[in-house]
Amino acid sequence: MISLQKINSLNDDVLEELGFTWHTDSDATKYINDELVVVTQDEAEAYYLAGNEIYDMFVVAAEHVIENNLFFELGIPFNLVEMIKKSWENDVHWHIYGRFDLAGGLDGKPIKLIEFNADTPTSLFETALLQWALLKENDMNENRQFNNVYDAIKENFKRLITLNEDTELFDERYDGWKILFSSVEGNDEEEATTRLLQQMATDAGFNTSFEYLNNVRFDEDGIFDADENQYEYWFKLYPWEDIGSSEPELATTLNSIMQNQKAIILNPAYTLLFQSKGIMKIIYDLFPDSPYLLQTSFEPINGIKQVEKTVFGREGANTKIIDANGKIVEQTDGEYDNYKKVYQEYVEFNKDSNGEKYQAGLFFAYESCGLSFRKGSEIMDNMSKFVGHVIA
Amino acid sequence: MKHISSLANGVALGSAGVIMMSVLSGCEAQQQEQQQQNRFLVIEQQANGKYIVAEEMPTDGPNRAIIREKDAQGNTIERFMSEEEMKALAEQEYKKVQDGTSETVQSGDSSAGMGLAGTILAVAAGSLLGNMIGNALMNNKNFAKNSASTNKSAYSRSAAARSSKSSSSKKSFFGGSNAKSSSQGSRSYGG
Numbered sequence: 001m002i003s004l005q006k007i008n009s010l011n012d013d014v015l016e017e018l019g020f021t022w023h024t025d026s027d028a029t030k031y032i033n034d035e036l037v038v039v040t041q042d043e044a045e046a047y048y049l050a051g052n053e054i055y056d057m058f059v060v061a062a063e064h065v066i067e068n069n070l071f072f073e074l075g076i077p078f079n080l081v082e083m084i085k086k087s088w089e090n091d092v093h094w095h096i097y098g099r100f101d102l103a104g105g106l107d108g109k110p111i112k113l114i115e116f117n118a119d120t121p122t123s124l125f126e127t128a129l130l131q132w133a134l135l136k137e138n139d140m141n142e143n144r145q146f147n148n149v150y151d152a153i154k155e156n157f158k159r160l161i162t163l164n165e166d167t168e169l170f171d172e173r174y175d176g177w178k179i180l181f182s183s184v185e186g187n188d189e190e191e192a193t194t195r196l197l198q199q200m201a202t203d204a205g206f207n208t209s210f211e212y213l214n215n216v217r218f219d220e221d222g223i224f225d226a227d228e229n230q231y232e233y234w235f236k237l238y239p240w241e242d243i244g245s246s247e248p249e250l251a252t253t254l255n256s257i258m259q260n261q262k263a264i265i266l267n268p269a270y271t272l273l274f275q276s277k278g279i280m281k282i283i284y285d286l287f288p289d290s291p292y293l294l295q296t297s298f299e300p301i302n303g304i305k306q307v308e309k310t311v312f313g314r315e316g317a318n319t320k321i322i323d324a325n326g327k328i329v330e331q332t333d334g335e336y337d338n339y340k341k342v343y344q345e346y347v348e349f350n351k352d353s354n355g356e357k358y359q360a361g362l363f364f365a366y367e368s369c370g371l372s373f374r375k376g377s378e379i380m381d382n383m384s385k386f387v388g389h390v391i392a
Numbered sequence: 393m394k395h396i397s398s399l400a401n402g403v404a405l406g407s408a409g410v411i412m413m414s415v416l417s418g419c420e421a422q423q424q425e426q427q428q429q430n431r432f433l434v435i436e437q438q439a440n441g442k443y444i445v446a447e448e449m450p451t452d453g454p455n456r457a458i459i460r461e462k463d464a465q466g467n468t469i470e471r472f473m474s475e476e477e478m479k480a481l482a483e484q485e486y487k488k489v490q491d492g493t494s495e496t497v498q499s500g501d502s503s504a505g506m507g508l509a510g511t512i513l514a515v516a517a518g519s520l521l522g523n524m525i526g527n528a529l530m531n532n533k534n535f536a537k538n539s540a541s542t543n544k545s546a547y548s549r550s551a552a553a554r555s556s557k558s559s560s561s562k563k564s565f566f567g568g569s570n571a572k573s574s575s576q577g578s579r580s581y582g583g
Contacts, residue, residue, distance in 0.1 A: 017415045018415055128405070129408060132405065133412055136412075137416060148404065150409070151404045151405075154406060196408065199406070199408055200406070200408075202449070203406035203408075203449060
C-alpha cells in the first residue's frame, strides 16, 4: 500500500489565474487531488534511472523498425513513413519531450513500462507547475520533489540549436530562428499546454509565436502564421497519426516542407514510432530480459492475464482486460477500434488503502526530468485524477 | 543529485515561476498603461554583496522581480518584489543620480554588479520611471555601460546578439544537410 499525505488544495480562482481552467472534471469532481503520494529518495532515483534506460531501448527499437521496414506492423500511416525516416536521419529533428506511463515503482513493486507518450503528451502543466504550487501553497520544502520539468524542457529547446548535451553555445549559434506553437482552437487544456511549451522556449531564448492550427498556412515554401510570418520551427500539439489519416494533404505538404528544409516540425515525426504501442512488442523482442518490460505480442498471449490495446488509442479508450482464460473482465469503448491491436501482459498498479490505483507519469526531456501520478481505476481514463508527490 | 533538483521559490520555473509566485503571494497582475516593455527580473546577489540581473523576461503584466540573496548562514533566500517596491527603489536611486552619487552613473567596471536599487534602475528605468527619464539616463554613457554590464540574462544577451548580426552571416537552422549517421548507438537523444 502506498502512503499519502493530506494537503490543502489550490482553490479554483488561483488555478484559473494561473491559466489552469480544467480543474473540474465533467462529473463535477476535482481533477487535482488533495493528497500527495509520498515517494522515497530511492524510489525517485529509480524512476529517474528507469526513464533513461527505457529511452535508450526505444532508440534501438526505432532503429530496428526503420532498418527492417516494420512500419506496417506498428500501424504507421503509409504517408508518414518518409517523414519518419527523414526526421530520424538528422539530429536537427530533436525530440523535445515525452512522458512514460509506468506501473509500480512504489512500495517495493518493480517499475514496468505501460507505454510512451512521445508525440503529444499532456499533464505537463500539472507536473511542471501545479506540483510545485501544491508544495508552495502548503509551506512544504520545495526541494523535496522530483520535478525539473520546466528547466529540462527549456534546456532541451536550446539543443535544437546546439545538438548536444552542452547548451552553453546556444547564444552564440542561435540566429533568431522562430518557433510557431499550435494547438486546436477550443481545447483549453491543449492550448495551455502548448502555450506553456512556448513560454519554456521563450525563456530558452527563442523567438516564438502562437497560432491556432486552423489559422496556420502551409505550402511547399514553408509554414506561416495568419500574418504571413514564416517560421523555421513548428511545434504542433496534434497527433502525427491524425495528420496521416485525417489530413493527408497536409501530410503531403509537410513532407515537401521537410524535403525542402523549409521548416522543422516538433515533436519529430519519428516520435510516432515511440508512440505506437506496437513498438512495445519490438522492444520486448529486443530486450526480453529488461526488468522494465512487460511481455507484449501482436497476437493474444496464451494463459496469462493481459491487456488488449490499440496501437494509437489515447486516454485508455478501446482497452480490454482479458483474464488467463481469455475472458474479458473489463473494457472501454472509443474511437480507435480500427487500429491494430497489441496484447500486453497485465500488471497491477500501486494501490492506496481504498484500493485506488496509481500510475506514474515520468517526463523525459533529454533525460528523466519529473514525476507525476494519475489516480483511477483499472483502466486509466480521462476521469483519472492528478496527484502530486513529495519526497519523504 | 542534480536531476532531482531544487525549484527553490520557482526560480527554476523561469518566467512561469514569476507568474506563479505572484499569483500565490496574492500580488495580482494589474493592468496598467504600457509605456516601455515591462519585465520579470531575477536579481541575484553575488558573493561580493553586489547584485546582477540573472534572468530577464518581457511581460505584458506589471514589472516584477525575484531577489535571490544569501542570509547570514549563507543559505539562499528568495523574495518576491512587486512593481511598487521596485519603483520606490528606482526613485531613491534616481535621486542619487540627480545629485551625482549614484553608482549607476560612475565610470569604471560594474560587471561585478551594483547595489540592489542601482541594479533595478539600471535595467528597468524606462518601464519604472517613464520613457523620458529612461531615455535621459541611457544618454549618459556610464549609465548605458553599467546597465549593459549588470544584466547577465540570456534574454538581453541574445537580444544583443541578434541585433548585431548582419543578414550575410545567416546560418542554416537546418544545421547543414549532412545527416549524421543513424547507426545504432550513435544517437544523442537518450539520457
